[in-house]
Amino acid sequence: MTRIIESLAEISSAYDALFCDLWGCVHDGLRAFPAAVAALQAYKAQGGIVVLVTNSPRPRASVARQLDRIGVPRDCWDVIATSGDSARAAMFGGAVGHKVWHIGEPQDASFFEPLQMLDNPAPITRVGLDEAEGIVCTGPFDPQADPSVMRPQFLLAKTRGLKLLCANPDIVVDRGETREWCAGALAQLYTEMGGESLYFGKPHPPIYDLARRRLSQLGHDIANARILAVGDGIFTDVQGGMGENIDTLFISGGLARAETGTAEQPDPALLARFLTGAQMEPGYTIGMLR
Missing domain, CATH: 3.40.50.1000 (HAD superfamily/HAD-like)
Structure with missing residues (x-):
């Protein structure tokens, strides 16, 4: 107890x-x-x-x-x-390919800044879903929107066999008194739909x-x-x-x-x-x- x-x-x-x-x-x-x-x-x-x-x-x-x-x-x-940082090391190690579709807000752009801890980091280019070799999710496009809005894109991604790298396994977080969705909610949905999600945060x-x-x-x-x-x-x-x-x-x-x-x-x-x-x-x- x-x-x-x-x-x-x-x-x-x-x-x-x-x-x-x-x-x-x-x-x-x-x-x-x-x-x-x-x-x-x-x-x-x-x-x-x-x-x-x-x-x-x-x-x-x-x-x-x-x-x-x-x-x-x-x-x-x-x-x-x-x-x-843990997820960035995996991304620059090529875990989801070189061309990635980024799901997240503009403020998360620092995720793609060069990583000095790797000797030969993979070159990473952000592209649209139709060109992507993998997905990098730092959070929803809109933290207030229900994750289910991503179902059409996730269906296409799953059909193409794209892996989703989840940079934040949290499902929700409270910003002041407002509850917001996190990247973990999208990764959970993608997995439930039959896609493969890679996690790098707690737990x-x-x-x-x-x-x-x-x-x-x-x-x-x-x-x-x-x-x-x-x-x-x-x-x-x-x-x-x-x-x-x-x-x-x-x-x-x-x-x-x-x-x-x-x-x-x-x-x-x-x-x-x-x-x-x-x-x-x-x-x-x-x-x-x-």
């Missing part, structure tokens, strides 16, 4: 590093959560390492600039691992491999038993952490705040029902990171 805690400080001494989610835990897409920032600053002050592990489809430099804009200070984290292993490489680049070799995964996505953050044999802290006041009856803290009975239904058992739960 999950243990409901009041603050990160209750358990932080047992861990040398956090793999901490961003959206829903540290910010809401528009502004930082002051209590979460303070908790991470306090954790770092005691010697902990904070790796921000995010399903953002953007390169880590772009995410860092976004955090600056919305008020997440750089002294509350050490390094960033994004699903975008899938590539992003955790990247997070460990980021730790190594900082000079740290930390055992799984000393790493804590933190996040509000039950099928991304929690499932991913459990799959990697990493202890998990579930933030119930994010995506699942209604289902868990979370105000300051979750309702124990509703939380238990939610976790049983999801067949997940995080080691710890807290209403919001603090």
Whole structure:
């Protein structure tokens, strides 16, 4: 059974590093959560390492600039691992061909910027669906539109045997008070229609491999038993952490705040029902990171 805690400080001494989610835990897409920032600053002050592990489809430099804009200070984290970087490495490695149809918003153009970590990156050209060898999905064209609007294009893509590279496995995200669809919803639809989707963010292993490489680049070799995964996505953050044999802290006041009856803290009975239904058992739960 999950243990409901009041603050990160209750358990932080047992861990040398956090793999901490961003959206829903540290910010809401528009502004930082002051209590979460303070908790991470306090954790770092005691010697902990904070790796921000995010399903953002953007390169880590772009995410860092976004955090600056919305008020997440750089002294509350050490390094960033994004699903975008993990997916970009696969794309430039030729995972979906050289000519790709991009599904996403104009602001995601940085996904296609040259990647320095590969010696011989594949040349990538964005083309229309009719010319494409594969699909790169960083998110919907319109985050408010139901994913089913893509069925006609996906039917053609599936018929042609195109693989879809999903740069963000999240299904939905809350931007302030508005819920938006993410790339994971489109990849899920494409798979349900018989297409093949490739995933690189949480809960899938590539992003955790990247997070460990980021730790190594900082000079740290930390055992799984000393790493804590933190996040509000039950099928991304929690499932991913459990799959990697990493202890998990579930933030119930994010995506699942209604289902868990979370105000300051979750309702124990509703939380238990939610976790049983999801067949997940995080080691710890807290209403919001603090």
